Amino acid sequence: MSDDGHTLQPLYGGARVLATIALSVATFMNVLDSTIANVSIPAISGDLGVSTSQGTWVITSFGVANAIAVPLTGWLALRFGQVRLFLWSTLAFVLASLACGLAHSLETLISFRVLQGAVAGPMIPMSQALLLACFPREKSAMALALWSMTTLVAPVLGPILGGWLSDNYSWPWIFWINVPVGLLAAWLSARVLRGRESPTRRLPIDSVGLTLLMLWVGALQVMLDKGKELDWFASGEIVALAIVAVVGFIAFLIWELTEEHPIVDLSLFARRNFWTGVLAISLGFGVFFGSVVLMPLWLQQFMGYTATLAGLVTAPIGILALLLSPIVGRTLPHLDPRPIASFAFVVFASTACMRADFTTGADVATIVLPQLLQGAAMATFFIPLTALTLSGLPPARIPAAAGLSNFVRITAGAFGASLAPTLWDDRAKxxxxxxxxxxxxxxxxxxxxxxxxxxxxxxxxxxxxxxxxxxxxxxxMLAANDVFLLSAVLFVLLIGVVWLARPVRGGINIGGGEH
Structure with a gap:
């Protein structure tokens, strides 16, 4: 039920299958693009005649623009409509990807990556909201399971596919691969979601809130991306960015909490299950993403693995995640999500402890085993915590909630990706x-x-x-053991965060109104 009383009926049969494919493909393309360029930076830098450190701005520019755009999803959806926003974002992403591959200078490529990151922002939360609207309320957990499967596999395949395309073709193909995929997703979405547009409202633009958001998020993202390279707070540039981020964030909070039409709906944090779910999934993702970054670095720099082999050794994390996600989706409506999420953190902690026992003589089987088992944690982590976060929200608020929760999760992941290698280096010294x-x-x-x-x-x-x-x-090796052991301790502590949430009895209720 939307704010004006309009109700969308679920889709059934082939229409629901096509909608699921279209929305999942778009999500997969988006998430894939956040990691596919990482292993291609040397090739891009060499071809454009710049240093590798300059080339990393290809990643940073996308991340900054994307982080700013994600929390705007709720406001944009109310202003332009959910289906229209998703289609425009997908098509703009295709055009930006085409332009990235055609760039002949670093400055041009960075400009198009900024555009690509900005238009990509609403795609993930909107695909989540639209997919939930396509399923009956009692099957909303299954919708989340199907959506989560794409977000779990894409980050793993990104570096592998990026390395293969760069080695066998050329780096522009890491962007051009989005063109046919994005056009297919947009075409299918337009056909199957026709007539399912959400009501719109002509909301005033909160220009002050938007400016403050761009200021503090941009400063924070650049600080996290460049912190290790510039030796963190030994650098005046990092100190200045940190001050801008903190002051900008405080000013943003004060403004948004008092603005009549805020650009970001912070009132969602008044809901206990929302802030608890966001806190658990964000902190858990941040710790997890730290190990995702650390493992390939250790394998390539100190174990003699090639980039492709390191990618293949870490890839098994997707196997159990894919197999178990549909099972979790079917059983979750009948269970309290808190024990399931707690199980995920237990598995996360156990696999981190297994890695904390690695030695320089570890063979492939030893390294692969915790990767494989961690897939079970992934399936029981994202789905119940996302369902807990969105439980009880009316359909009109889901885009804002999905955008805000994804923004906090992505930011926590950026912290994990920056802090884990820094801690690793410090412990190694x-x-x-x-x-x-x-x-x-x-x-x-x-x-x-x-x-x-x-x-x-x-x-x-x-x-x-x-x-x-x-x-x-x-x-x-000893430093990596320390980081993994610390990760295990943090995962155990996060179990307590999960149980701060209220119990959800009678299954997860998404799109069922406040309670």
Whole structure:
């Protein structure tokens, strides 16, 4: 039931299948694009004649624009209509992707990536809202399960597909691949969602709120992306960005909470299950995403894996997620989501503990096993917590709620992606210093190791360099163990956050009004 009393009937049969495919394909394309460029930065930088550090702005520019646009989804949906907003966003994303592939300079590519990130913002929350409207209320958990499957697989496939396209074709294809996929999603959506437009209202533009949002989110995203490169708060630039982000955020909160027509509906946080669900899913995603970033770095830098092999070794996380998501979707309406989400955090913690026991001699099977098991956590993490977050909301508020919750989750993921490698480096320096204390020419084992290296044909300088390399490998292995162990502790603590939510009895009720 919308604000004007208009009710949309669920879709059935082939129409619902086509709607699910169209919305899922668009979501898959969007999420894929957030990670597909990561492994292609060296190729892009080399082709455009810029340094790798300059090339990383291809990722940063998309992330900043996307983070700003996502929380605007609710206001845009009320202003232009949910179906219209989704179709416009998808088609604009296709055009921006085409333009990115045609760019011949870094400045042009960054400009089109900003456009691509901005128009991509409403796509994920709108696909979530539209898919929920296509299913009967009692099957809303299944709708979330089908939607979640695409968001779980795309980040895993992104680096693999990006590396393969860059190696076998050229980097523009990581953008051009979106063109046929996006056109198909838009065409199917236009056909199956015809006549299902939501009511619109001519809302005034909250220009002050929008400006403040762009200011603090932009500063925060650039700070997180460039923090490690600039040595965090040892850099005046990072300190300035942090001040702008904090002051801008406080001003944004004050303005939005007192504005009659805010650009972001912060009143949603007055709902206990909304803020609890958002807190649990965001913090959990941030810790999880830290390990997603860390694993390929460790495998490639210290275990000798190629980018493609590192991607294949981490890919099994999607297997159980795909198999279990439909089962979770079928059973969730009859269960309290809190025990299911708690189970997810237990599995997350267990797999993190398994990684905390890794050694430099770990074989592929040892590395793959926790990746495979973590898929069970993914299936029981996203679906119940998303359902808990949206429970009891009327259809008209779902776009705003989905946009706001996705924004907080994406921001938490950015924190995890920035802080995990920094913590890893800091712990590695500590372990390197501790291990170095045992390396001395007066130490018998050190002398024996050097004599063995000399006997193999290495001169003194080469032997010391190799010994230093082995020391570094061990230091970063121990540091990775520390990060994974900390992740396990945080996952266990997050179980308590889940139980702050009110119990949802009689199944999840999405689109059923306030309660």
């Amino acid at each position: 500590l372990h390197h210093a501790q291990l170095s204390e045992h390396l001395s020419l007066f130490d018998t084992s050190t002398r024996e190791a050097l004599q063995g290296l000399h006997a193999s044909g290495l001169d003194a300088q080469q032997a010391l360099a190799l010994l230093e390399r082995q020391l570094n490998v061990q230091a970063y």
